[in-house]
Amino acid sequence: MVEVFGDARVITTGSKEVALLQLIRDVMLLDLRGSGSMRAGTVAALSKDADRPLTQSWAQYFYDNDTLYRVIDGLIYSNAHNDEDAIALFERATESLTTLPTDRMRLDDPSLRSQLQEIAMQNGLFFEP
Numbered sequence: 023m024v025e026v027f028g029d030a031r032v033i034t035t036g037s038k039e040v041a042l043l044q045l046i047r048d049v050m051l052l053d054l055r056g057s058g059s060m061r062a063g064t065v066a067a068l069s070k071d072a073d074r075p076l077t078q079s080w081a082q083y084f085y086d087n088d089t090l091y092r093v094i095d096g097l098i099y100s101n102a103h104n105d106e107d108a109i110a111l112f113e114r115a116t117e118s119l120t121t122l123p124t125d126r127m128r129l130d131d132p133s134l135r136s137q138l139q140e141i142a143m144q145n146g147l148f149f150e151p
Contacts, residue, residue, distance in 0.1 A: 025101040025108045029072065032148045033138055035129035042125035047118050049095035051109065052084055056100075063090075069099040069108075085112055104145060 027033045052062060059066040064080060071077055081097060088094070095115035101108035111119075127134065135151060142149040 025103060025106075027147060031146070032150055033129075033142050034150045035138070038129045039126055040129060040134070041121045041127075043119045043121050044125075045118055046120055049111070049115050049118050050092060051096050051098040052094045054097055054099040055107065059099075066100070070102045072102065081110065081112075 026038075052058075054062055054064070054066070054069055056066065059068060062084070068077060068080055084094060084097065093114075094112070095118060096109055096111035098107060098109050100106070129138065130151060138151075139149050141147070
């Protein structure tokens with residue numbers, strides 16, 4: 023949640039959804055946490071940079087250079103807002119994931135309200151249902 027709403031500092035539910043994803047096969051993630059970023063040829067500060075075009079360019083570089091990084095399905099990194107683990111999956115991971123219709127829920131579902139309020143409070147965010 024914080025990785026999605028942290029820049030604006032406001033959790034807005036709108037038409038967004040949350041889903042419980044299940045893996046059909048293992049996914050290969052390039053680990054950019056801690057010393058993983060140095061092993062990947064960059065710096066840990068990369069995941070802390072608010073310059074989205076820059077960070078997306080690096081993600082594209084990792085995606086394109088499968089001879090250096092193998093074929094990866096995405097990245098795992100410490101997010102810029104609270105250092106919690108975040109995962110960004112590339113489109114090639116799509117066939118690795120499944121979800122049941124019952125495992126998807128709109129963020130404006132009343133049953134999520136208290137959890138979203140708690141996340142907002144713990145992270146200094148505002149919550150707009």
